Amino acid sequence: MSAPVIHPTAIVDSAARLGEGVEIGPFCMVGPHAVLGDRVRLLSHATVAGNTNIGEDCVLYPGVHLGHPPQDFKYQGEDTKLVIGQRNIIRENVTMHPGTSVGRGETRVGDDGYFMVNSHVSHDSVVGDRVVFANGAAIGGGTTVADHVILGGYAGVHQNSRIGRHAFIGAMAMVTADVIPYGSVIGNHARLAGLNVVGLKRRGMPRETLRDLRTAYRLLFAAEGTFQERIEDVSGAYSDNAPVKEIIDFIRADAKRSLCMPND
Known part of the structure; x- marks a missing residue:
C-alpha cells in the first residue's frame, strides 16, 4: 500500500478520506467530507470542500476549487454532493459546485474529461464521459451534457439545457436551447450549423x-x-x-x- 504524500504547507482535515497514492501539493486545502480516490493528485493551491467525491487518477491543477456552495440564492446550506469520476484532468482555476435541495441534490461529472482553464460546472448538472470544456466554458445549473461533447472557448450554456452526445459547441456560442446529439452549433444566440462531422x-x-x-x-x-x-x-x-x-x-x-x- 502506498500512503498519501502531503506537503507540509497543505491543510488536510483528519476526517477526509484519502486513497492509496494520493498526492497533495503545497498550499492545498481538503475538507472533512472530501473523498479522494486512489492516485488523485492536487498539484498546488487546490481546494476540495464540501461533500465532494473525486474518482481515481484525477489531477487538479493550481487554483482549482471543488465543492464550495453553489451560486444559487435558494441554497441554504443543505448537505448536497459533488461526485467526480475517474481520470479527469482539471486545469487551473476550474470550479465545480455541488447540487441543491431544490434540484437534483447532486452534481455529477463522468470519467476521462478535460476541463481547461477557468471552465465551470454549475450546481445540479450532469456531465458525461470524455467531454472537453475549453477555456472559460461554463454551464448553468441543472444542465445535462452527454458523452463526448466539446464546448469551445468561452461558450455558455443556459441553465437546465440538454446537450446531446457527440455535439460540438463553437467558441463563444451562447446556447439557450437544447442541442441535438451529433449537432454543431455556433453564434450568439447559438444556431444549429450542421453535424459534428469532423468529430464523428x-x-x-x-x-x-x-x-x-x-x-x-x-x-x-x-x-x-x-x-x-x-x-x-x-x-x-x-x-x-x-x-x-x-x-x-x-x-x-x-x-x-x-x-x-x-x-x-
Missing part, C-alpha cells in the same frame, strides 16, 4: 452510417412540411440507423423544450 469521423463512425445521418439531418431540418411531420418521416425512413434514432428520441424525450435550430 475522428471517432470512427462508419461512412455509410454518417452518410445516412447527414441525409436524415437535411430532411429533418428541411423547409417542407411541419417539424412534427418531418420527425415522423425521418423516424420511419431511418429506423435502422442508431444515431438518427438517438436524435429523434432526444427530441421526443422533452417536447416542451426548445431546440437549437438552423437559421432560416
Whole structure:
C-alpha cells in the first residue's frame, strides 16, 4: 500500500478520506467530507470542500476549487454532493459546485474529461464521459451534457439545457436551447450549423452510417412540411440507423423544450 504524500504547507482535515497514492501539493486545502480516490493528485493551491467525491487518477491543477456552495440564492446550506469520476484532468482555476435541495441534490461529472482553464460546472448538472470544456466554458445549473461533447472557448450554456452526445459547441456560442446529439452549433444566440462531422469521423463512425445521418439531418431540418411531420418521416425512413434514432428520441424525450435550430 502506498500512503498519501502531503506537503507540509497543505491543510488536510483528519476526517477526509484519502486513497492509496494520493498526492497533495503545497498550499492545498481538503475538507472533512472530501473523498479522494486512489492516485488523485492536487498539484498546488487546490481546494476540495464540501461533500465532494473525486474518482481515481484525477489531477487538479493550481487554483482549482471543488465543492464550495453553489451560486444559487435558494441554497441554504443543505448537505448536497459533488461526485467526480475517474481520470479527469482539471486545469487551473476550474470550479465545480455541488447540487441543491431544490434540484437534483447532486452534481455529477463522468470519467476521462478535460476541463481547461477557468471552465465551470454549475450546481445540479450532469456531465458525461470524455467531454472537453475549453477555456472559460461554463454551464448553468441543472444542465445535462452527454458523452463526448466539446464546448469551445468561452461558450455558455443556459441553465437546465440538454446537450446531446457527440455535439460540438463553437467558441463563444451562447446556447439557450437544447442541442441535438451529433449537432454543431455556433453564434450568439447559438444556431444549429450542421453535424459534428469532423468529430464523428475522428471517432470512427462508419461512412455509410454518417452518410445516412447527414441525409436524415437535411430532411429533418428541411423547409417542407411541419417539424412534427418531418420527425415522423425521418423516424420511419431511418429506423435502422442508431444515431438518427438517438436524435429523434432526444427530441421526443422533452417536447416542451426548445431546440437549437438552423437559421432560416
